[in-house]
Amino acid sequence: MCETRELTDIGGRDDLDVLLRRFYAAAFADPLIGPFFTEVAGTDLEVHLPRITDFWERALFRTAPYGRDAFAPHAALHSVRPLTPAHFGRWVQLWHATVDGLHRGPLADRARVTGERIAVSMLKRLGGPGAEAAAATGGTGGFVPLAALTLRAAA
Structure with missing residues (x-):
């Protein structure tokens, strides 16, 4: 029988460490965005x-x-290999899935919303392929619905 635990909100730096390690493990392994972390950067x-x-x-x-300037490293990556709406969409998918797999509550909600805002803002600032269309429609151009993603939290 599989034991389930009640998910709690993000409580502090220790929770962020676990969350970010889980997220980056998924991001580094992802075939779409992983190469930006492993090969380009x-x-x-x-x-x-x-x-x-x-x-x-x-x-x-x-x-x-x-x-620090959080935008500068992304601009440097973009100059080597363009970041597209699909890349930012995948980042958001993985971020949501990781947060949802570990936490529930107002800070977890804030983390998801903040991640989305950052992704859209960076995409618009980079002016990458599809950024103008995404900005014009208020959309996120290549973002895939979270329902299309399954990322299980590690036990």
Whole structure:
């Protein structure tokens, strides 16, 4: 018999660490967006994780300092290999699935909404393929419905 646990809200930095490690494990392995992390950027998760945890701690709890330019690394990636609506859509799918697999509550809701806003904002700022159409319609151009994604939380 499979035991289920009640999902709680994101409670702090420790929860963010677990959430982000789970998310990046999925993102690095994803055939669509994984190469941006592994091949183009050569992301070292142990170096990246404290920075991105600061970012999300600031976004969700307003407690961590974050003075970096979050857009610049994405612009650098885009100059090497264009980021499209489909790439940002997949990021949002994985982000939602990871949050939903671990947490429920107002901060989890904020994390999902913030992730969507960031993805759309970056796409528009990059002006990548499909960005103008997405911006003109208020849509997200290549984003695939979450129902099309199954990502199980690891036990």
